[in-house]
Amino acid sequence: MTTDNQASSHKQHINDVKLSILDLAPVVVGATPADALRNSLDLAQHAERWGYHRYWVAEHHNMPGIASSATSVVIGYLASGTNKIRLGSGGIMLPNHAPLVIAEQFGTLESLYPGRIDLGLGRAPGSDRRTSLALRKDLNSGEDFPELLAELRAYFDASATSYHAPVRAVPGEGLNIPIYLLGSSDFSARLAGRLGLPFAFASHFSPDYTRIALETYRSSFQPSDTLKEPHVIVGVNAVVADTDEEAAWLGTTMQQQFLNIIRGTTGLVQPPADMEGKWTDRERAGVEQTLKAAVNGSPETVRGQLESFIAQTQADELIITSMIYDHQARLHSYELIAQLAGNAQL
Numbered sequence: 001m002t003t004d005n006q007a008s009s010h011k012q013h014i015n016d017v018k019l020s021i022l023d024l025a026p027v028v029v030g031a032t033p034a035d036a037l038r039n040s041l042d043l044a045q046h047a048e049r050w051g052y053h054r055y056w057v058a059e060h061h062n063m064p065g066i067a068s069s070a071t072s073v074v075i076g077y078l079a080s081g082t083n084k085i086r087l088g089s090g091g092i093m094l095p096n097h098a099p100l101v102i103a104e105q106f107g108t109l110e111s112l113y114p115g116r117i118d119l120g121l122g123r124a125p126g127s128d129r130r131t132s133l134a135l136r137k138d139l140n141s142g143e144d145f146p147e148l149l150a151e152l153r154a155y156f157d158a159s160a161t162s163y164h165a166p167v168r169a170v171p172g173e174g175l176n177i178p179i180y181l182l183g184s185s186d187f188s189a190r191l192a193g194r195l196g197l198p199f200a201f202a203s204h205f206s207p208d209y210t211r212i213a214l215e216t217y218r219s220s221f222q223p224s225d226t227l228k229e230p231h232v233i234v235g236v237n238a239v240v241a242d243t244d245e246e247a248a249w250l251g252t253t254m255q256q257q258f259l260n261i262i263r264g265t266t267g268l269v270q271p272p273a274d275m276e277g278k279w280t281d282r283e284r285a286g287v288e289q290t291l292k293a294a295v296n297g298s299p300e301t302v303r304g305q306l307e308s309f310i311a312q313t314q315a316d317e318l319i320i321t322s323m324i325y326d327h328q329a330r331l332h333s334y335e336l337i338a339q340l341a342g343n344a345q346l
Contacts, residue, residue: 010314011310011314011315011316012310013307013310014303014307014310014340014341015342016310017310017315017316017317017318018053018054018316018317018318019052019053019317019318019320019337019341020052020054020055020086020233020317020318020319020320021043021044021052021055021319021320021321021334022056022057022058022204022235022319022320022321023040023043023044023056023058023321024057024058024060024068024321024323025037025039025040025057025067025068026065026066026067026269026325027065027067027268027269028065028268028269028270028271029268029269029270029271031268036067037067037074037077039327039330040067040068040074040078041077041078041081042327042331043055043327043330043331043334044078044081044082044085044087045082046331046334046335047085048082048083048084048085050334050335051338052334052338053086053317054085054087054088054118054319055078055082055087055088056089056090056091056118056120056319057078057089057090058071058089058091059071059091059092059093059122061096061125061131061135062128062130062131063266064266064268065257065266065268065269071089071092072102072105072106072109075087075088075089075109075117076108076109076112079109079112079116080113084116085116086116086117086118087109087113087116087117087118088117088119088120089118089119089120089121090120090182090200090235090319091121091180091182091200092119092120092121092122093121093122093124093125094121094123094145094149094152095123095125095144095145096125096135096136099149099151099152099155100151100155100167103152103155103156103172103173104170104171106119107156107169107170107171107172107173107175107177108172110171110172110176110177111171111175117177118177118178118180119177119178119179120180120182121152121179121180121181121182122181122183122188123187123188124184128264145191149179149181149191155167155168155169155173156172156173156174156175156177157173157174158173158174179197179226180197180200180233181195181197181200182199182202183199183200183201183202183213184201184202184205184206184209184213185206185209185213186209189201189213189214189216189217189220190216190217190220192217192221193216193219193220193221193222193230194220194222195222195224195226196221196222196224196225196226196227198226198227198230198231198232198233199213199214199217199230199233200233200234200235201213201217201233201234201235203234203236203293204235204237204293205235205258205290207290207291207292207293208289210234210313211312211313214232214234214313214314217232218230218232231316231317232313232314232315232316232317233315233316233317233318234313234315234318235318235320235321236293236294236295236306236309236319236320236321237254237291237293237294237295237321237322237323238294238295238296238302238306238320238321239251239254239294239295239296239297239322239323239324239333240296240297240298240302240322240332240333240334240336240337241297241298241329241332241336242298242332242336243298244296244298244301247297247298247301247302248296248297249272250325250329250333251272251294251296252272252273252274253269253272253323253325254291254323254324255287255291256270256273256275256278257270257323258286258287258290258291259278259279259283259287261290262283262286262287263283269323269325271325272325293309295309299340302337302340306318306337306340320334320337322334
């Protein structure tokens with residue numbers, strides 16, 4: 001299988017990289033999951049017009065503020081309402097599923113929307129401990145991720161099966177569905193490097209491991225039939241508005257989301273708010289540490305932040321997530337980022 005790739009070069013400008021979107025299908029206060037999914041389709045349609053490269057949705061469970069738990073179903077919905085933008089998972093948490101089921105689901109998607117489907121894979125449960133047990137029955141099951149990945153890839157490989165094979169993925173077998181490994185540490189970075197697969201790092205919630213993970217991936221990379229040289233996608237939180245002040249206000253929604261994570265609570269996505277008195281000094285420091293790689297501000301402010309981030313990571317692609325309460329403001333944020341890139345490399 002092959003995937004898109006860019007030749008290695010020193011990258012420092014926003015038009016040196018591809019720009020993509022990671023959508024968590026946010027369910028905001030006063031709305032429903034159905035509203036969130038309709039908003040996701042609207043955003044995907046706009047993203048296609050604005051020239052974004054790909055649009056991924058993520059698997060999370062037992063989270064009232066995220067509507068993309070049935071990830072492959074959501075991808076099909078988005079693909080049916082768009083024409084050319086790549087759609088995929090950022091990601092499917094493979095240990096939650098039988099590899100055969102994922103091969104069949106994504107084989108079906110690729111059959112319906114050929115040349116547009118990506119399969120991004122992670123090994124975390126995408127939820128809390130109790131929900132993980134409901135999904136997996138074994139809290140240690142993520143340890144067999146390499147074996148599950150090998151089984152999944154074999155279902156896609158027509159040369160590894162025959163008409164007499166005991167189990168085959170139909171649809172799925174023989175289809176060219178690019179696989180991306182996702183990670184927030186160096187485990188999947190090392191595995192992606194060894195297998196010669198593209199790697200997507202979750203810098204949007206694990207910024208402290210970005211440098212280590214990317215160095216691990218690049219140093220361990222072995223060329224494969226899939227990829228001749230490393231391909232790095234890095235997640236970025238971004239809130240862009242017409243002014244720095246407006247962006248800072250919109251960004252308090254994201255701060256509240258990460259504050260809930262620190263507290264171990266879940267809930268709907270909250271509107272912007274004055275954060276004074278909402279958190280302790282310790283909690284504020286924790287949120288700021290997690291969001292230290294986030295970009296926030298007017299277009300010109302964000303241009304500098306993004307180009308500094310590109311220069312530091314040498315990413316081939318940025319996948320941008322924007323947890324903004326108001327849908328129109330979220331659309332505007334992504335539109336401003338696309339305008340920064342001038343659609344030249346998108």
